Amino acid sequence: MKEGFEDSYIVEGKMALPYSYFAGRVGSTFLTTLRDKKKIMGVKCNTCNKVFVPPRQTCERCMEDIRDNWVELKNTGTVTNFTVVRYEDKHMPKKVPYVLAMIHLDGADTPMTHIIEGVKPEKVKIGMRVEAVFADEDTNTIMNIDHFKPVTEKIEVRERADAGGTGAKTYTGEQPETKKGGKPAMSKKVIITAALSGAATMKNQIDSVPYEPKEFAEEAARCYKAGASMVHIHAREENGMPTHDVARIKATHDAIKEKTPELIVNLSSAVGMGKTPEQRITQILEIKPEMASLNTNTMNFSIVDRKTGKIFIDFIFENTFTMLQDFGKGMEENGIKPEVEVYDMGGLDNWKIVAKQGIFSKPYNFNFVWGVAGGMAFRPDLFMVLKNALPEDANYTTCGVGLDEFPAINMSCLSGGHMRVGLEDNIKLPNGELAKGSFELVEWATRICEILGKEIATPDEAREIMGIKK
Amino acid sequence: MAKKKKNRNVAIVGVGQTQYSSHREDVNQPEMIHEAVRLALADAGITIDDVDAIVHGNMELFEMIHQPDLWHVLGTGGYGKDSFRITTGGTTGATLACAADNLVASEMYDVVMTVGFEKLQEGHTTGGITNMADPLWSRQLQTGALTGSTGYKMEKEFGEERANRAAMMYRIIMDKHACLNHNSHRSFGLDFDQMDELMENSPRLVGDLRLIHMCSQSDGCCVVIFASEKKAKKMAKPPVWVRDHITVHREETFNIFGFDENYPVPMTHRFAAEQLFARNGIDSPVDYFDVFEMYDPSGWWGADWMREFFLFENDEHLKLIEEKEIMIDGKMPINPSGGVTAANPIGATALVRVAEAALQVRGDAGGHQIPGDVNHALASGFGGTMWTVLMMLERELSW
Numbered sequence: 001m002k003e004g005f006e007d008s009y010i011v012e013g014k015m016a017l018p019y020s021y022f023a024g025r026v027g028s029t030f031l032t033t034l035r036d037k038k039k040i041m042g043v044k045c046n047t048c049n050k051v052f053v054p055p056r057q058t059c060e061r062c063m064e065d066i067r068d069n070w071v072e073l074k075n076t077g078t079v080t081n082f083t084v085v086r087y088e089d090k091h092m093p094k095k096v097p098y099v100l101a102m103i104h105l106d107g108a109d110t111p112m113t114h115i116i117e118g119v120k121p122e123k124v125k126i127g128m129r130v131e132a133v134f135a136d137e138d139t140n141t142i143m144n145i146d147h148f149k150p151v152t153e154k155i156e157v158r159e160r161a162d163a164g165g166t167g168a169k170t171y172t173g174e175q176p177e178t179k180k181g182g183k184p185a186m187s188k189k190v191i192i193t194a195a196l197s198g199a200a201t202m203k204n205q206i207d208s209v210p211y212e213p214k215e216f217a218e219e220a221a222r223c224y225k226a227g228a229s230m231v232h233i234h235a236r237e238e239n240g241m242p243t244h245d246v247a248r249i250k251a252t253h254d255a256i257k258e259k260t261p262e263l264i265v266n267l268s269s270a271v272g273m274g275k276t277p278e279q280r281i282t283q284i285l286e287i288k289p290e291m292a293s294l295n296t297n298t299m300n301f302s303i304v305d306r307k308t309g310k311i312f313i314d315f316i317f318e319n320t321f322t323m324l325q326d327f328g329k330g331m332e333e334n335g336i337k338p339e340v341e342v343y344d345m346g347g348l349d350n351w352k353i354v355a356k357q358g359i360f361s362k363p364y365n366f367n368f369v370w371g372v373a374g375g376m377a378f379r380p381d382l383f384m385v386l387k388n389a390l391p392e393d394a395n396y397t398t399c400g401v402g403l404d405e406f407p408a409i410n411m412s413c414l415s416g417g418h419m420r421v422g423l424e425d426n427i428k429l430p431n432g433e434l435a436k437g438s439f440e441l442v443e444w445a446t447r448i449c450e451i452l453g454k455e456i457a458t459p460d461e462a463r464e465i466m467g468i469k470k
Numbered sequence: 471m472a473k474k475k476k477n478r479n480v481a482i483v484g485v486g487q488t489q490y491s492s493h494r495e496d497v498n499q500p501e502m503i504h505e506a507v508r509l510a511l512a513d514a515g516i517t518i519d520d521v522d523a524i525v526h527g528n529m530e531l532f533e534m535i536h537q538p539d540l541w542h543v544l545g546t547g548g549y550g551k552d553s554f555r556i557t558t559g560g561t562t563g564a565t566l567a568c569a570a571d572n573l574v575a576s577e578m579y580d581v582v583m584t585v586g587f588e589k590l591q592e593g594h595t596t597g598g599i600t601n602m603a604d605p606l607w608s609r610q611l612q613t614g615a616l617t618g619s620t621g622y623k624m625e626k627e628f629g630e631e632r633a634n635r636a637a638m639m640y641r642i643i644m645d646k647h648a649c650l651n652h653n654s655h656r657s658f659g660l661d662f663d664q665m666d667e668l669m670e671n672s673p674r675l676v677g678d679l680r681l682i683h684m685c686s687q688s689d690g691c692c693v694v695i696f697a698s699e700k701k702a703k704k705m706a707k708p709p710v711w712v713r714d715h716i717t718v719h720r721e722e723t724f725n726i727f728g729f730d731e732n733y734p735v736p737m738t739h740r741f742a743a744e745q746l747f748a749r750n751g752i753d754s755p756v757d758y759f760d761v762f763e764m765y766d767p768s769g770w771w772g773a774d775w776m777r778e779f780f781l782f783e784n785d786e787h788l789k790l791i792e793e794k795e796i797m798i799d800g801k802m803p804i805n806p807s808g809g810v811t812a813a814n815p816i817g818a819t820a821l822v823r824v825a826e827a828a829l830q831v832r833g834d835a836g837g838h839q840i841p842g843d844v845n846h847a848l849a850s851g852f853g854g855t856m857w858t859v860l861m862m863l864e865r866e867l868s869w
Contacts, residue, residue: 011605011606013605013609015597015600015601017534017593017594017597017598018594019533019534019592019593019594020591020592021498021499021533021592022494022495022496022497022498022589022591022592023498024495024496024497024498024501025496025497026498026501027498056500056501056544057497057500057501057504058500058501058504058544058545060500060543060544060545060546060547060548060549061549063508063517063518063547
């Protein structure tokens with residue numbers, strides 16, 4: 001007892017009273033299915049189409065009786081929120097520290113609360129995939145699910161047809177003479193590029209964005225399997241920051257080439273925010289990839305809130321005429337084919353001015369970039385204006401940031417160009433779900449080819465089209 | 471205690487009650503509540519979208535759920551609506567009605583839904599009530615809600631024989647009423663010729679309070695919808711007007727004032743009745759009211775409290791019982807519903823009194839409807855350490 005209170009008595013009290021809560025018929029079905037079938041059931045409101053779990057007899061928003069509308073849910077789900085419980089108390093269901101999470105089960109619309117085990121608390125992330133582990137002993141409560149554990153999902157790639165998969169076909173016929181060499185004509189072959197990382201897409205947004213050389217190699221291989229013939233990369237440090245470190249970039253480049261020798265690796269000469277011109281070009285000239293990006297104009301390249309217009313990070317992406325000239329020369333002299341990045345018509349005109357020096361070898365390869373905050377938003381008519389302004393002997397591909405990705409690549413494929421997708425530009429599938437990786441975006445790009453009756457180019461065919469001398 | 475200014479008239483426009491029972495294993499709490507919500511909305515001919523606010527109440531700790539109103543949104547339909555939780559002990563249900571009247575009269579809301587519920591089968595009533603006692607000196611000694619002091623007091627005043635017969639007569643009349651009400655939890659089919667046997671054989675709980683005298687522990691929910699005059703007049707059913715209500719709470723434990731005749735302390739029941747009737751110009755409540763739905767937790771209390779509510783001085787209350795004038799077709803019908811000994815889902819119980827009084831005024835009480843017009847109704851709530859809420863309902867806006 002604290003000094004000075006020796007004469008103050010404490011009357012100890014303890015009340016232990018029984019309580020028994022009736023689950024009701026609806027709740028009982030949920031519990032018995034959990035117990036007997038190891039299945040998690042929800043109920044669906046046919047008015048608002050929401051699936052509730054744990055189930056309820058009434059949709060309280062629509063006031064509909066939904067007790068019979070049972071829906072079987074998957075035992076897997078996504079963490080939508082979590083906290084780490086670190087203090088110990090008698091009522092705790094598990095030994096601390098443990099992770100208490102909101103889990104959005106696959107097939108449900110409401111998250112349920114449960115515990116995550118089998119992973120260190122610091123490794124738990126929002127968006128993490130988890131699956132239910134059922135209790136050995138029956139409790140007739142929600143604890144019949146003992147906990148959730150991380151899912152190690154098997155990644156399946158929809159592989160290209162010539163490799164035995166169900167994916168897009170590779171072109172096997174002879175390329176007509178008039179369409180060789182990158183004429184802006186209706187090529188039968190479509191080159192799909194996967195931009196694996198970019199400088200700004202981070203693991204807290206999507207786990208499959210690669211940081212490590214090994215991760216780049218694995219993701220590149222999956223993209224190749226799905227139909228990509230080129231990967232565009234910005235190498236990253238261990239902590240995810242974009243790097244100009246030659247050794248790290250070379251390790252990343254080489255890891256990709258080692259695992260998938262067929263692939264064309266296209267290195268970024270932008271690298272990331274705040275890099276000097278020397279840092280940007282030196283790595284390319286030293287590593288000598290088959291292709292590298294070449295940027296055409298100084299522009300705003302900012303991070304903004306698209307809904308509110310609020311500016312988060314303001315940045316000027318510097319690409320002077322001198323840089324365009326020097327980088328271009330350096331690449332051509334080292335047998336590196338430039339991919340000319342066109343953010344607007346001015347950029348294309350800049351290139352045309354510098355090209356008068358006779359720096360660039362034919363065929364030329366352009367990439368129309370849409371949706372950068374500081375560049376153009378995608379518009380089909382604008383796309384055609386750019387396409388029609390291209391010089392003779394030019395190929396074009398396109399990429400779009402976020403929602404611009406799929407409309408832009410559709411337009412490109414339709415009009416005779418090529419397509420670039422990947423987590424650098426966009427992390428979501430056309431249906432709004434998070435992509436499992438760049439490879440899944442490649443799968444969707446190949447579907448565009450199938451719909452338009454086109455076939456995808458092999459890396460060698462891509463080299464032939466783009467004029468890359470291997 | 472002057473009558474408070476009321477900005478506008480308020481009416482009861484919808485009533486919904488579950489079947490009262492001690493076996494509702496088929497539903498959880500929000501599901502049970504939803505049954506009454508649905509019935510009340512249908513009775514009023516409105517949807518949940520027409521409801522502006524919800525006032526929710528039950529007993530603290532009885533089911534050991536902190537802030538049950540949050541969970542119960544699944545059943546009340548209160549999603550996105552202004553909601554209040556009220557818990558004032560046994561008077562909770564009556565306080566819900568008073569709060570709804572005030573909220574609508576204040577012009578803050580046009581339509582307010584009150585939700586009173588209890589699921590006593592899930593919890594531990596006596597444990598909850600015992601927590602009311604002074605934790606230092608009384609908790610270890612308190613026996614819950616049961617008390618034999620009223621029986622003792624009546625026996626002392628009127629003699630053992632007369633007092634016991636009156637309490638048992640009252641109880642049997644309540645059972646006869648309960649048999650007419652399909653929502654009753656307990657209806658035994660008792661008859662007057664069983665009186666001697668019951669007085670002899672029903673087990674004693676405390677003093678002369680016997681098991682048969684005492685109310686049950688019930689599960690159930692009562693929902694009553696209140697609306698402004700303008701809204702109420704547009705609804706399908708005739709409105710039942712809330713004329714006035716009074717709340718008298720006094721913090722005291724049973725043994726502080728005791729029976730010291732030198733220091734008479736009027737019961738809150740009498741104090742409330744005196745104030746309410748005086749300010750409404752009612753000289754003889756027993757003549758004025760056509761029905762009284764009383765919160766009567768036991769036969770003893772029912773019999774004794776009539777004297778306080780009707781402001782009787784002598785044995786008029788016993789005579790009314792002995793002459794069976796409190797029966798449904800009597801001069802002063804008390805609890806045509808069967809009262810609290812028929813069903814006691816505590817957080818709902820006092821609201822059931824208001825609901826049943828309203829149904830009587832509207833003529834919609836069904837099997838237990840009083841023959842003849844019911845123009846003026848009185849409902850009471852009881853709780854805590856002798857607390858009172860009284861509410862007056864009227865058929866016409868004529869006062």
